[in-house]
Amino acid sequence: METVFENKWFYKLLITYIFLLLIWNTYMVITGNFLGLIAVVIEIALLYLLFNKHRLTKIVIHFWAILLMIGPGLSIIGLVIKLTSGDNLNRMADDLVQYLLLFTFGVLIYYFNKKTVFVREKQSN
Numbered sequence: 001m002e003t004v005f006e007n008k009w010f011y012k013l014l015i016t017y018i019f020l021l022l023i024w025n026t027y028m029v030i031t032g033n034f035l036g037l038i039a040v041v042i043e044i045a046l047l048y049l050l051f052n053k054h055r056l057t058k059i060v061i062h063f064w065a066i067l068l069m070i071g072p073g074l075s076i077i078g079l080v081i082k083l084t085s086g087d088n089l090n091r092m093a094d095d096l097v098q099y100l101l102l103f104t105f106g107v108l109i110y111y112f113n114k115k116t117v118f119v120r121e122k123q124s125n
Contacts, residue, residue: 001055001119001120001121001122002053002054002055002119002120002121002122003049003053003054003055003057003058003117003118003119004053004117004118004119004120005053005116005117006116006117006118007112007116010112010113010116010117011050014050014061014109014112015047015050015051017105017109018043018046018047018050019043019047021039021043022040022043022044022047025039025040025043026040042064045060046060046061046064055119057117058113058117058118058119061109061113061117062110062113062114064109065106065107065109065110065113066106066110067106068102068103068105068106068109068110069103069106069107069110071102072098072099072100072102072103072106073099073103075095075099076096076099076100076103079092079095079096079099
């Protein structure tokens with residue numbers, strides 16, 4: 001069985017996005033944030049699955065996209081709670097925009113993975 005990406009743009013953009021995250025998290029590890037190692041390992045595994053079009057690729061991307069929505073989603077909720085308690089929006093605006101972008105990327109990856117990625121039997125040549 002193999003994973004088939006019907007939308008080639010999604011495939012290319014997903015690889016680009018994961019590769020950029022890999023570069024960023026590798027930088028974080030080099031500068032001393034060793035929690036970034038978890039992200040680096042996950043991103044390397046994702047790239048391996050994507051390049052080999054492994055049968056588990058769709059499922060792994062599905063769960064990864066959910067994690068991309070949960071983390072920033074909880075942070076957005078936390079910022080909204082801080083705003084309702086009277087905290088200053090100007091101090092949190094950058095974080096809010098960053099979390100909204102990450103959450104949006106998670107939603108888009110989840111949607112396109114669900115609609116344009118399929119698992120099928122390998123075709124013999």
